[in-house]
Every structure is written in structure tokens, then in C-alpha cells.
Amino acid sequence: MTFGIAILYKVPEKAPPHLLTFMEPISLTVWGTIIASVVVVSFGMYIFSRFSPTEWENPFPCQENYGFLENQFNLSNAFWFSVGSIMQQGCDIMPKAPSTRIIAIAWWLFTLIIISSYTANLAAFLTITTLSDTFKSAEELEAQTEVTYGCKKNGNTCSFFENSKIPLYQRMWERISTSPDAFSSDTNEGIARVRDGNYAFLMESPYIQYNTNTDENCELTQVGPPINSLSYGIGLKTGHEYRDRLSSIILSLSEKQDLLELYNKWWKVNDNKCGIFVFLIGGLGIAIVILCIEVLVYAVKRSKQDRMSTCEILSLWLKSSVKGTFPASTSNNSLDRYSMSLQGKMTLSSARPSITQAIKEEDEPQSEQTNKRQENTTTSIILTPSQI
Structure with missing residues (x-):
């Protein structure tokens, strides 16, 4: 994944x-x-x-x-x-x-x-x-100064920005490292600060999607696409006997799209509006x-x-x-x-x-209708004087 x-x-x-x-x-x-x-x-x-x-x-x-x-x-x-x-x-x-x-x-x-x-x-x-959006991507987030942004202290996201060679992420890390309010002690604190407003929290996209889909107040959202692409793995001891079997099973689940179905089940929100049309x-x-x-x-x-x-x-x-x-x-x-x-x-x-x-x-009147019917059903014979 x-x-x-x-x-x-x-x-x-x-x-x-x-x-x-x-x-x-x-x-x-x-x-x-x-x-x-x-x-x-x-x-x-x-x-x-x-x-x-x-x-x-x-x-x-x-x-x-x-x-x-x-x-x-x-x-x-x-x-x-x-x-x-x-x-x-x-x-x-x-x-x-x-x-x-x-x-x-x-x-x-x-x-x-x-x-x-x-x-x-x-x-x-x-x-x-309503007000308009302040930023829509990492570039716009770095360019603005109204919203404070940060990440979990000593986490994977923090290490990514600290060791990045990309100029954009280097500038973002410089601002994060020099701001006393940028870091959060854990993920829950970062999410709570986001709810308070005027703070953007940088974290892994699966956690963001899970929190936005389970947020009862619908206050959280993901801004823009992920800024990098990584993959999850299972850590085992070097030379472990199950390493090859687990790799084969994970590859098979990926080819059969079972992992995609599990992802859609737990991370995606199905907004199905077809029920009323099916009823019709x-x-x-x-x-x-x-x-x-x-x-x-x-x-x-x-x-x-x-x-x-x-x-x-x-x-x-x-x-x-x-x-x-x-x-x-x-x-x-x-x-x-x-x-x-x-x-x-x-x-x-x-x-x-x-x-x-x-x-x-x-x-x-009824009498006139009766007379008309009689006229239509009666044959009249008119004789001329010469015939008489």
C-alpha cells in the first residue's frame, strides 16, 4: 500500500x-x-x-x-x-x-x-x-504567512523534511525548525490544534484520510495531493523463514485487488445516491x-x-x-x-x-330531437301537377 x-x-x-x-x-x-x-x-x-x-x-x-x-x-x-x-x-x-x-x-x-x-x-x-481558501497546495502553504504549519516532533515526517534535498521542502523545514509552535508532541495534539484553527498539520495521508472520514463534526480535510510517495512494509528479523511467504502473499493480494478493496472499505466514504433511483x-x-x-x-x-x-x-x-x-x-x-x-x-x-x-x-329540446329523427327515417314523395 x-x-x-x-x-x-x-x-x-x-x-x-x-x-x-x-x-x-x-x-x-x-x-x-x-x-x-x-x-x-x-x-x-x-x-x-x-x-x-x-x-x-x-x-x-x-x-x-x-x-x-x-x-x-x-x-x-x-x-x-x-x-x-x-x-x-x-x-x-x-x-x-x-x-x-x-x-x-x-x-x-x-x-x-x-x-x-x-x-x-x-x-x-x-x-x-464564508471565506475563501488560504492555500490549496504545499507551494501555496510555504508562500503564505498567515497559517502556521508543522509536524510531529522526531517522527518520520519530521525526518523527511529535515533530510530533503528539494528546495521547497528545505524552505518549509527551515520555517518549521525555527518556529516554536510548529511541532506537536503526538498526532492527537496536532489534530486538536488543527481543530482550533489557523494551523496545518503535516502527516501521513492514510492517517489523514482515516481521521477525515471518521470525523463526526466534518471539520477536517486533506489539502492537496500527497507531496511524496512511499510504501508500507512488514518488518521481520533478517533471514526470517516467513519473509518470502509474506512477500508472495502481499503481492498476490495486490494483484487480485484485495488490498484495494480493504482500502476502500476502511478509508473511503461511500456516498451512494443511487438508492432512490433504483426504487424508481x-x-x-x-x-x-x-x-x-x-x-x-x-x-x-x-x-x-x-x-x-x-x-x-x-x-x-x-x-x-x-x-x-x-x-x-x-x-x-x-x-x-x-x-x-x-x-x-x-x-x-x-x-x-x-x-x-x-x-x-x-x-x-327533446321534441326537436324526436322530429329530426322522424325526418331522417321518413321518406317523403312529392308529385308534380303533370303526374297527377
Whole structure:
């Protein structure tokens, strides 16, 4: 395992808010994933609603014999539902089928967690009074004079700077050796001085990473990369019988990346934000299963009512879902008209009355509607005088 000497410092206060500060609580990757989730959920609601029998309804409930059913979840309404939910504004269009409701529940839980996390982080970003970083590397640390830096007295880090031939580290050692407050008696004292502020402690990077990852107050951080590269080893007596075996085992663990896994387990902090996205995908998967069950139950029920086979009902339903309109009944004249429209013999607009005509018929008195029906069904014969 390799390591190096790095700089332990107290977490600096952040810079003042800028124009795009509202985007900083969430990384660009998460922002992109959220936008992709909106698109996926919108298309999911659109597709599932078209294939779900429950989402199709009569647009004119007062006309029980209206020939066709319509679906409220077109593509624009599906996007409006998704965006309204994530903005926590709601929507006047709500799903009715079990499959689309499962998608809505998963999406609402997803938006609840995302918005809650974003709001909490944004509040922290906007309320912290901030200052800029004092230094970001060993070169900047050596060049500044505001922050005192040092290391453990008579330790390996102290020996490294004392014996270094590099001009930068020689200048750093000159300042450390001449400053009475630069040295710390042990590592714990150095970390405590870092917490007090205005002090940078030079120590081995694995110790820094371990302390920063286990710091409950999140006050410690490593500034810049390690300034050198060294390797750990196991000390044994000269000519020890286990020397070659231990070297072979360590080499094997390194080749199999077992040492890397142990390093990631104990030194790395896994900030996994994929759980909520996995839950959303799981909700879509459950909705697919519910949709299949819903369509099968509907097909079996309609096949018994209309004396048609289940396969015929499913075939007609799939065609109508893709086309976007479905007849209210599969056993009356609307089925014939719909079949003709699918075959291109009759356009869909000619097979269904216009909205204006339907409203006009609703407003007409019953007597006038009866007279019109009689006029349409009665044949009049007019004779001219010559024929008489």
C-alpha cells in the first residue's frame, strides 16, 4: 500500500453565494439523472395509460351510446404531471389505473426525497458566512504567512523534511525548525490544534484520510495531493523463514485487488445516491407486471360479455392502444366502424361525431330531437301537377 505526506487542515468556509449557487447542493450528474427521470416517467405514464383499460373513459358521460373512449394522459399531460409533481405543485390530472398509480406513488416518493435533500443542502449553502481558501497546495502553504504549519516532533515526517534535498521542502523545514509552535508532541495534539484553527498539520495521508472520514463534526480535510510517495512494509528479523511467504502473499493480494478493496472499505466514504433511483426503476417494473395483469383480466371479462376470444380482445386492444382510440363496445356497431377505420375504409373523424354536434344535440329540446329523427327515417314523395 502506497502513501505520502499530506496536509491536514480545518475545513475552510466557502465562498460567497454566486448566480448558480442553487445548483451546488446537487452534482451535475444527479441533475442530469433527475432530468432523465422526468422524461422516463413521463413516457412511462403516457405508454402505460394507453395500454391500461381503466384509463380509457367516455368523454361525454351524458351520452351513454357515444361510440369511442378517450384517454386523458396524452404526451403533454404526462409531462405536465411529472413536472408538477417534482415542483410540488400537483396536477389536475390524476391516474386511475393500478399500474399508473404505482408509477405515480414511486415518482412522488422519489420527488419527496430529492426535494427534501435539496432543500436541506441549499439552506446550508445559503446560510453559511464564508471565506475563501488560504492555500490549496504545499507551494501555496510555504508562500503564505498567515497559517502556521508543522509536524510531529522526531517522527518520520519530521525526518523527511529535515533530510530533503528539494528546495521547497528545505524552505518549509527551515520555517518549521525555527518556529516554536510548529511541532506537536503526538498526532492527537496536532489534530486538536488543527481543530482550533489557523494551523496545518503535516502527516501521513492514510492517517489523514482515516481521521477525515471518521470525523463526526466534518471539520477536517486533506489539502492537496500527497507531496511524496512511499510504501508500507512488514518488518521481520533478517533471514526470517516467513519473509518470502509474506512477500508472495502481499503481492498476490495486490494483484487480485484485495488490498484495494480493504482500502476502500476502511478509508473511503461511500456516498451512494443511487438508492432512490433504483426504487424508481423498481416501481416501473412493478407497474409493468400490474399492467399485464390488468389487461389480461379486462380481456377475459370482455370476452365473456361480447362472446369473443381472449386473443381477439387482446389484439384489438393492442391495435387501439397504439392508434390512440378505442370503441366503447366490441359487440355493437362501434366495433364495425372502428375496424373499418383501422383498415383505412373509414377515417376516425368520420366514425365519431364532432364535439360541437354532441353539445348541440344536448342543448336541443327533446321534441326537436324526436322530429329530426322522424325526418331522417321518413321518406317523403312529392308529385308534380303533370303526374297527377
